[in-house]
Amino acid sequence: MPKRELAVVLMSGGMDSCVSAAIAAQTYDIAALHLNYGQRTERRELRAFNEIADYLHAQKRLVVNIEHLAAIGGSSLTDSSIEVPTANLQRKGIPTSYVPFRNANFLSIAVSWAEVIGATKIFIGAVEEDSSGYPDCRKSFYDAFNKVIREGTKPETSIEIITPLIDMTKAQIVKRGVEIGAPLQLTWSCYKNEDIACGVCDSCALRLRGFAQAGVEDPIPYKEKPAYI
Amino acid sequence: MPKRELAVVLMSGGMDSCVSAAIAAQTYDIAALHLNYGQRTERRELRAFNEIADYLHAQKRLVVNIEHLAAIGGSSLTDSSIEVPTANLQRKGIPTSYVPFRNANFLSIAVSWAEVIGATKIFIGAVEEDSSGYPDCRKSFYDAFNKVIREGTKPETSIEIITPLIDMTKAQIVKRGVEIGAPLQLTWSCYKNEDIACGVCDSCALRLRGFAQAGVEDPIPYKEKPAYI
Numbered sequence: 408m409p410k411r412e413l414a415v416v417l418m419s420g421g422m423d424s425c426v427s428a429a430i431a432a433q434t435y436d437i438a439a440l441h442l443n444y445g446q447r448t449e450r451r452e453l454r455a456f457n458e459i460a461d462y463l464h465a466q467k468r469l470v471v472n473i474e475h476l477a478a479i480g481g482s483s484l485t486d487s488s489i490e491v492p493t494a495n496l497q498r499k500g501i502p503t504s505y506v507p508f509r510n511a512n513f514l515s516i517a518v519s520w521a522e523v524i525g526a527t528k529i530f531i532g533a534v535e536e537d538s539s540g541y542p543d544c545r546k547s548f549y550d551a552f553n554k555v556i557r558e559g560t561k562p563e564t565s566i567e568i569i570t571p572l573i574d575m576t577k578a579q580i581v582k583r584g585v586e587i588g589a590p591l592q593l594t595w596s597c598y599k600n601e602d603i604a605c606g607v608c609d610s611c612a613l614r615l616r617g618f619a620q621a622g623v624e625d626p627i628p629y630k631e632k633p634a635y636i
Numbered sequence: 637m638p639k640r641e642l643a644v645v646l647m648s649g650g651m652d653s654c655v656s657a658a659i660a661a662q663t664y665d666i667a668a669l670h671l672n673y674g675q676r677t678e679r680r681e682l683r684a685f686n687e688i689a690d691y692l693h694a695q696k697r698l699v700v701n702i703e704h705l706a707a708i709g710g711s712s713l714t715d716s717s718i719e720v721p722t723a724n725l726q727r728k729g730i731p732t733s734y735v736p737f738r739n740a741n742f743l744s745i746a747v748s749w750a751e752v753i754g755a756t757k758i759f760i761g762a763v764e765e766d767s768s769g770y771p772d773c774r775k776s777f778y779d780a781f782n783k784v785i786r787e788g789t790k791p792e793t794s795i796e797i798i799t800p801l802i803d804m805t806k807a808q809i810v811k812r813g814v815e816i817g818a819p820l821q822l823t824w825s826c827y828k829n830e831d832i833a834c835g836v837c838d839s840c841a842l843r844l845r846g847f848a849q850a851g852v853e854d855p856i857p858y859k860e861k862p863a864y865i
């Protein structure tokens with residue numbers, strides 16, 4: 408069997424990045440990268456990351472502490488003085504859970520690691536439609552970042568960002584995850600709790616709606632579920 | 637007097653970033669940003685950073701620890717198993733002191749901070765010609781990164797990277813620094829020592845040659861100087 412190429416896979420421990428990683432693992436050996444940026448539920452996310460990395464037989468694993476993003480502040484995910492909002496999926500604009508330029512920080516670390524270990528792809532589970540308006544989840548952002556990689560790495564380096572979920576809805580992600588056997592039961596999405604998912608934060612609400620629309624039961628338990636589920 | 641705009645200024649403590657910061661301070665209030673990435677001479681560089689920030693009356697100051705770049709390794713600046721090479725200014729190609737994609741990591745943090753504090757410019761003292769071939773010191777890299785910023789930040793955000801030294805030689809940087817009163821006596825460039833600059837590492841050699849070509853005496857002491865100075 409020919410040796411497979413290596414791909415760095417950004418894995419938060421959430422559902423999207425789990426499906427993205429499972430897609431990567433179909434074609435590549437995977438190097439799993441988790442960023443701890445001082446989010447409230449980091450301990451639970453790290454557990455999910457490790458369990459998913461085990462399940463997908465990650466060849467390499469790196470956990471990077473970038474809590475300076477919390478020190479910089481400006482986001483309810485990291486700033487405990489800003490309340491985590493209850494979901495309103497009709498709300499437009501940039502949510503308060505936005506960490507400025509977060510994905511560029513993640514990708515820069517991923518590229519540094521990829522160049523050192525000889526990985527040729529970086530998988531990130533960004534979703535344009537269901538991203539609640541985060542500007543660094545748009546396809547045009549990744550196209551621009553791929554150009555930065557070509558300009559900013561050694562001439563012999565070839566690294567490309569792959570966003571396998573970018574055009575999908577949450578329901579399509581759930582369906583694809585089930586089809587390819589992604590370990591959705593190991594994932595953690597809640598922004599608020601670490602024991603039982605709250606069911607009402609933006610992230611829980613988007614996930615639950617996705618499962619409902621896909622006609623699949625979410626394998627993890629919830630404290631409560633929104634009325635529309 | 638009208639309120640001045642705010643600029644984030646990346647300052648290593650070295651000569652180039654000091655001149656870049658002094659140029660920024662002519663037009664903007666400055667927010668000084670220092671990245672500790674586990675380099676050997678970090679303690680001395682941080683002292684230089686603070687002294688330069690004091691001298692230029694920085695309005696804000698942030699020191700961010702990104703030692704994960706050291707953990708990722710692959711560079712003689714951060715990996716103590718790779719020897720710091722003695723300068724050979726005729727050597728071509730990527731030097732071993734290269735930290736993969738380092739400046740993208742720096743800029744991503746700078747953009748996150750700039751967006752939170754409302755800064756409109758980011759100054760970085762990158763130099764294309766004297767950069768010893770670091771791919772992330774080229775003008776085309778910064779042009780590409782500016783596009784990533786436009787794509788990856790909020791619609792109302794306007795942040796632009798400024799590279800005031802990009803086309804200069806080290807000699808021109810020395811001359812400009814002297815002209816505008818940049819505190820070159822406070823800077824630290826040596827990659828090897830923290831007490832008296834070694835004079836023979838790549839960084840010392842480039843600096844000394846720049847002062848010599850500018851016809852200006854370097855105000856800091858050296859342990860030894862290359863024969864051609």
